[in-house]
Amino acid sequence: MYRNINNKIFLLFSLTILLFSCSKEKRSDKAAEKMQEFVINISNYARGIDPDFIIIPQNGAELSFNNIDASEGLNSNYISAIDGVGIEALFYDEQLLPEDERLNMVKQIKTSKKVLVSDYITDNTNVADAISRNKSEGFICFPRVSNNYDYLYIPDSVIDENINEITSxxxxxxxxxxxxTDSYSTKQDMINAISATNFDVVLIDMDFNEESFTSTEISQLKTKLNGAKRLVISYINVGAAENWRYYWKKKWNTVHPCWMKKKYEGYKDERWVKFWKKDWQEIIYGNDNSYIKKIINAGFDGAYLDNVEAFYFLYYKD
Incomplete structure (x- = not known):
């Protein structure tokens, strides 16, 4: 009888775990659909002001597909709303990664959109291989070497440097x-350093140490050293709140709003958010004080949407 009771307890426990896992998966899938809608709405708002405004979500490749499933084809509404996708650690995450479902998804996306890959490479002898793998797939690559994990240095050379005018x-x-921005003492130092390069696309933050770049400064960055035009894109975190941003309220340090959820592991100044909530979305887009409007006002060519995969990390461990 004791054994039977133990068996029943074990079965009940197993069933509870299974139901909880299924519940998390359903909630995550539903949240993914909300993220698709969020990105589309951001794009519609931005392009309503600037029809050429560029939208590049980072990671979350599955959002590009119907029902968040690569076997069901590209989601036309989502694909129309974006200009490309950014992918971190596609071929390398310290070591060479095995080919996986994510690569297969990105191969489908590249048929209509630009793919920007930042591979993390700890052994510099693998940089050439990472570049080669990306080029063979038609992706553009930013090798993120061991001392540049936090995107704070300008590489010594430019991959496929050119004199072309970059208008899209x-x-x-x-x-x-x-x-x-930690490598630069002043905003002008950073501007000068970028201006001395021939990168086709420059991805930076809207702010330098909480001081926003001006439209004049962004205009300066839109010209390569060789005189050709290039694009300047602003980073924006749409899936996690950052406690140094203009929108952060002091009271949130002790009492979080209901849409602000768990800590972002590894990033002590950030918290994942319920991004579908109205209060958060109004921070991001739709009004003159919104983040996207500030990016547009500063003269950026587009926005790089980080943490779109919040739909997953809200329900699973980072």
């Missing part, structure tokens, strides 16, 4: 990912 994301053959 599809024209780009390379990009600079420089969202950390």
């Amino acid at each position: 994301l599809q024209d780009a053959k390379n990009y600079l990912y420089l969202i950390n």
Whole structure:
């Protein structure tokens, strides 16, 4: 009888775990659909002001597909709303990664949109291989070497450097990912350093140490050293709140709003958010004080949407 009771307890426990797992999966899938809608709405708002505004979500490749399933084809509404996708650690995450479902998804996306890959490479002898793998797939690559994990240095060389005029994301053959300002004492130092390069696309933060770049400064960055035009894109975190941003309220340090959820592991100043909530969405787009409007006002060519995969991390461990 004791054994039977134990068996029943074990079965009940197993069933509870199974139901909980299914519940998390359903909630995550539903949240993914809400993220698709969020990205589309951001794009519609931005392009209503600037029809050429570029939208590039980072990671969350499955959002590009119907029902968040790569076997069901590309989601036309989502694909129409974006100009490309950014993918971290596609071929390399310290070591060479095995080919997986994510790569297969990105191969489908590249048929209509630009793919920007930042591979994390700890052994510099693998940089050439990472570049080669990306180029063979038609992706543009930013090798994120061991001392540049936080995107704070400008590489010494530019992949496929050219004198072309870059007027759309599809024209780009390379990009600079420089969202950390710690390497520069002043904003002008950073502007000068970027201006001395020939990258086709420059991805930076809207702010330098909480001071926003001006439209004049962004205009300066839109010219390569060789005189040709390039694109300047602003980073924006749409899936997690950052406690140093203009929108952060002091009271949130002790009492979080209901849409602000768990800590972002590894990033102590950020918290995942219920991004579908009205209060958060109004922070991101739709009004003159919104993040996207500030990016547009500063003269950026587009926005790089980070943490779109919040739909997953709200329900699973980071």
